[in-house]
Amino acid sequence: MPDVLSAPLVVEFPFTRSLGPVQSAFLTGLRERTVLGVRADDGTVLVPPVEYDPVTANELGDLVELAPTGTVTTWAWNPSPRRDQPLDTPFAWVLVRLDGAGTALLHVLDAPGPEAVRTGMRVRIRWAATRTGAITDIACFEPYESEPDQAEPAPHTGEFADPVTGIVVPARLDYVHTPGRAQSAYIKALEERRTVGERCPSCRKVYVPPRGACPTCGVATAEQVEVGPRGTVTTFCIVNIKAAHTANLDIEVPYVYAHIALDGADLALHGRIAGIPYDQVRMGLRVEPVWSEGARHVDHYRPTGEPDADYDTYKELV
Amino acid sequence: MRDVAIVAFAQSAHRRRTDELSEVDLLMPVLHEVLGATGLKANEIGFTCSGSADYLAGRAFSFTMALDGVGAHPPISESHVEMDGAWALYEAWVKIQTGEADTALVYSYGKSSPGRVRDVLTRQLDPYYLAPLWPDSVALAALQAQALIDAGDTDEGALAEIGARNRTAAVDNPYAQLTGDVPAGDHLVHPLRTGDCPPIGDGAAAVILAAGDAARALCERPAWIRGIDHRIEAHSLGVRDLTDSPSARLAAERAGAFDRPVDTAELHAPFTSQEVVLRKALGLGDEVRVNPSGGSLAANPIMAAGLIRLGEAAARIHRGESDRALAHATSGPCLQQNLVAVLEGESAHA
Numbered sequence: 001m002p003d004v005l006s007a008p009l010v011v012e013f014p015f016t017r018s019l020g021p022v023q024s025a026f027l028t029g030l031r032e033r034t035v036l037g038v039r040a041d042d043g044t045v046l047v048p049p050v051e052y053d054p055v056t057a058n059e060l061g062d063l064v065e066l067a068p069t070g071t072v073t074t075w076a077w078n079p080s081p082r083r084d085q086p087l088d089t090p091f092a093w094v095l096v097r098l099d100g101a102g103t104a105l106l107h108v109l110d111a112p113g114p115e116a117v118r119t120g121m122r123v124r125i126r127w128a129a130t131r132t133g134a135i136t137d138i139a140c141f142e143p144y145e146s147e148p149d150q151a152e153p154a155p156h157t158g159e160f161a162d163p164v165t166g167i168v169v170p171a172r173l174d175y176v177h178t179p180g181r182a183q184s185a186y187i188k189a190l191e192e193r194r195t196v197g198e199r200c201p202s203c204r205k206v207y208v209p210p211r212g213a214c215p216t217c218g219v220a221t222a223e224q225v226e227v228g229p230r231g232t233v234t235t236f237c238i239v240n241i242k243a244a245h246t247a248n249l250d251i252e253v254p255y256v257y258a259h260i261a262l263d264g265a266d267l268a269l270h271g272r273i274a275g276i277p278y279d280q281v282r283m284g285l286r287v288e289p290v291w292s293e294g295a296r297h298v299d300h301y302r303p304t305g306e307p308d309a310d311y312d313t314y315k316e317l318v
Numbered sequence: 319m320r321d322v323a324i325v326a327f328a329q330s331a332h333r334r335r336t337d338e339l340s341e342v343d344l345l346m347p348v349l350h351e352v353l354g355a356t357g358l359k360a361n362e363i364g365f366t367c368s369g370s371a372d373y374l375a376g377r378a379f380s381f382t383m384a385l386d387g388v389g390a391h392p393p394i395s396e397s398h399v400e401m402d403g404a405w406a407l408y409e410a411w412v413k414i415q416t417g418e419a420d421t422a423l424v425y426s427y428g429k430s431s432p433g434r435v436r437d438v439l440t441r442q443l444d445p446y447y448l449a450p451l452w453p454d455s456v457a458l459a460a461l462q463a464q465a466l467i468d469a470g471d472t473d474e475g476a477l478a479e480i481g482a483r484n485r486t487a488a489v490d491n492p493y494a495q496l497t498g499d500v501p502a503g504d505h506l507v508h509p510l511r512t513g514d515c516p517p518i519g520d521g522a523a524a525v526i527l528a529a530g531d532a533a534r535a536l537c538e539r540p541a542w543i544r545g546i547d548h549r550i551e552a553h554s555l556g557v558r559d560l561t562d563s564p565s566a567r568l569a570a571e572r573a574g575a576f577d578r579p580v581d582t583a584e585l586h587a588p589f590t591s592q593e594v595v596l597r598k599a600l601g602l603g604d605e606v607r608v609n610p611s612g613g614s615l616a617a618n619p620i621m622a623a624g625l626i627r628l629g630e631a632a633a634r635i636h637r638g639e640s641d642r643a644l645a646h647a648t649s650g651p652c653l654q655q656n657l658v659a660v661l662e663g664e665s666a667h668a
Contacts, residue, residue: 074461076507083452095461095555167446182343
């Protein structure tokens with residue numbers, strides 16, 4: 001693809017959730033190799049258990065203990081496990097109705113191949129060696145010939161020492177980001193220490209950085225226009241909180257962060273102001289970029305020494 | 319209730335990759351086309367509503383960037399749903415029903431190519447019991463397909479025929495991504511083969527809604543929304559009967575779909591097995607033309623594919639090829655949530 005940049009983009013976050021009393025009992029139970037269900041208003045035992053009745057929406061709390069054995073109600077053979085799935089060898093996804101339960105639990109089944117899996121087959125839980133109070137405390141199910149346990153599930157208090165009250169689920173998604181034509185051109189120009197915006201064919205405004213469309217007119221921008229390098233501070237703030245990001249640790253507070261209208265641009269971009277005491281920065285101050293060494297972005301802007309710009313020249317951009 | 323119609327529909331060509339296009343680049347030509355069809359300018363539209371999901375391309379607040387393509391100046395009345403555009407259409411329809419708007423622009427887009435969509439969609443699942451297992455969208459659909467096979471509702475051969483029928487129909491659809499003779503392929507997740515699964519791709523769609531006389535002024539044969547409803551089932555797969563879709567049936571009933579037969583149905587069934595479920599739940603017999611566009615087995619831009627079903631059904635009415643059509647959209651794993659609209663051309667009830 002000519003002239004279009006791309007780069008890996010990883011979105012990674014720990015998904016932190018607190019648990020309700022039923023979920024807490026169930027996940028703590030898994031840590032202790034105990035499977036709990038909850039009795040719904042119609043008497044059905046729900047596994048995995050939920051806080052509220054799926055039909056009546058009433059709060060549920062009548063817990064029972066089930067055997068770790070059950071029956072497959074449907075299955076799907078996965079020949080190519082994906083990165084974060086429970087097993088790294090081919091396995092079957094299964095819905096398993098544990099003995100005594102009226103609903104099925106989604107998990108995986110360790111089996112040699114699809115010919116070894118069928119609906120109605122008997123399975124049991126294989127516990128994870130290390131258990132923390134999570135659905136993954138069930139490592140997987142495994143084939144297990146046995147008669148269904150017909151006994152009525154026994155009541156359980158749901159009380160355990162040191163109950164789990166929350167979960168942290170790490171999540172990572174991998175992308176290859178492409179910013180599109182306009183932003184690719186903008187980034188490429190930065191490499192040559194030039195700032196290139198795009199002009200709207202309708203209202204003639206020049207947008208920096210360009211996003212490919214004029215947000216006022218709703219039409220594509222295509223005509224590239226070099227702007228700056230000098231510009232005018234249109235408004236600013238004084239930052240008194242030290243940055244937590246490692247890239248900014250060297251920046252001493254207080255410092256000034258400003259909107260800067262580069263000469264020829266109709267949209268102010270933002271940047272840090274340095275080379276002048278923070279309390280002397282003012283609207284109308286004329287500035288120029290100081291480029292980072294070895295990186296394609298402006299490190300900060302510094303005063304040019306020119307007289308301040310007249311307010312009327314930038315008031316539309318404040 | 320006010321009479322509200324879909325008066326215009328446009329969509330992009332759906333493609334596996336669109337690296338050279340940002341989301342607004344992808345969307346903007348579609349917006350221009352749909353506005354152009356009615357002669358309306360963005361600032362003459364009463365309400366604008368969109369549907370998209372930032373997780374697809376991994377780009378935060380992408381819907382605010384997409385607004386650049388609308389031209390939101392002077393400030394417009396606007397809303398967004400993190401759902402398929404069919405639900406944005408529902409919100410716009412409600413807005414028009416309140417009397418606060420007479421026209422609405424509804425659009426949606428999905429750019430799945432930057433990410434791995436099977437993994438991305440796991441993040442919409444229950445974070446306690448499902449998401450930690452990373453059950454991907456094909457795996458969940460395959461569990462449903464096996465349940466249908468076990469129940470005697472279908473078999474692998476019948477599923478392959480569904481794929482073939484949709485993609486043959488799509489030969490006449492210039493926007494479709496996967497058309498014609500597509501091999502059944504290997505099992506992706508057994509019992510689903512690659513041919514049972516939708517293509518992954520990027521695309522956008524837009525419609526314009528208008529009420530009463532405004533609709534008649536903007537379109538020669540408006541596609542009147544005679545009823546529209548959406549219903550949801552429990553999230554947990556283990557409490558549902560995966561071979562049925564009571565939510566689709568109830569939505570159809572409340573939309574009036576069973577009052578009189580429809581001649582056409584556009585079903586949002588990304589997997590062949592899901593068409594089996596929907597035909598059964600919606601009572602669609604062989605006399606109904608199902609997915610003359612090729613459906614989402616031919617093009618499945620996530621977040622737009624449901625809106626496209628409404629648009630395709632409406633476009634058939636605009637062209638006089640249908641008098642009464644059912645349009646369906648789905649959301650969530652294994653048809654968890656379903657929207658049904660019934661569209662009619664004026665002559666059908668004259």
